[in-house]
Amino acid sequence: MDKKEVTIYVDGACSGNPGIGGWAAIVLFQNYRKDVYGREENTTNNKMELTAVINGLKALKFSCNINLYTDSLYVKYGITKWINTWKMNGWKTSNKKSVKNMTLWKELDNVASQHEINWKWVKAHDGDKYNEEADSLAKKAIIDA
Template sequence: MKEVTIYTDGACSGNPGPGGWGALLIYGDRRKELTGGEKKTTNNRMELTAALEALRRLKQPCKVKLYTDSAYLANCFKQKWYLNWERRGWVNSRKEPVENKDLWQELLKEVRKHDVEFIKVKGHSDVELNNRCDELARGAIPKG
């Protein structure tokens, strides 16, 4: 399997509000930056979208190290929250519908195509590539 490194980040101006996402894919010495935004969204939706869009760009099953500063994203996969959500019909432990179900379901489809390790990094710190994704995400927030 090819080994790919992905860094992702999401940003929002207000929560909810206009938001953007950024991702950086690294394979060998090749890098690809991705961005996008929405006029009305949440920070969590942008975090999930960044990971989803990055994984969608992979053309074949890969071994992926995905770095994120989102505890929401990393913990879901590290602690396997999604297994209980699926078992309960996408209802959380409080018996409420899982927020962002649409994105989680699409993200799970992509994650299951690959061997993905989610790695939580500290946001707004000295992690250069995470900082780059933060710049991409903030730059993708729609203006006005």
């Protein structure tokens, strides 16, 4: 069976860093759109960026081919470059320190392994329709208690 082609846009936001955070994912498949978003207390922007990706991927019911757009180079480089070295080094950085947000990175690694993902970086606040909408949803999640 051919895998479905899906597009996901993600974003995270934080009011203060750390502070109250919001995350959002927009999942697009053919003419279907699903928005998933939420908030957390006392978190960081990077945690919200990771949480957005994890929840966007968890919204899928089966293995897919995904074009995933993020404006976070931390997420893109972390999952495409740094993670393999972290795993080989027992989740330690090159400075022998524990990887920050290790639990989220491990969860992302697990859910991402179920799909074929083309990780794409998009410049934030640069007019990309769905990136702007994901940003708005993440910010809305912060305010909507």
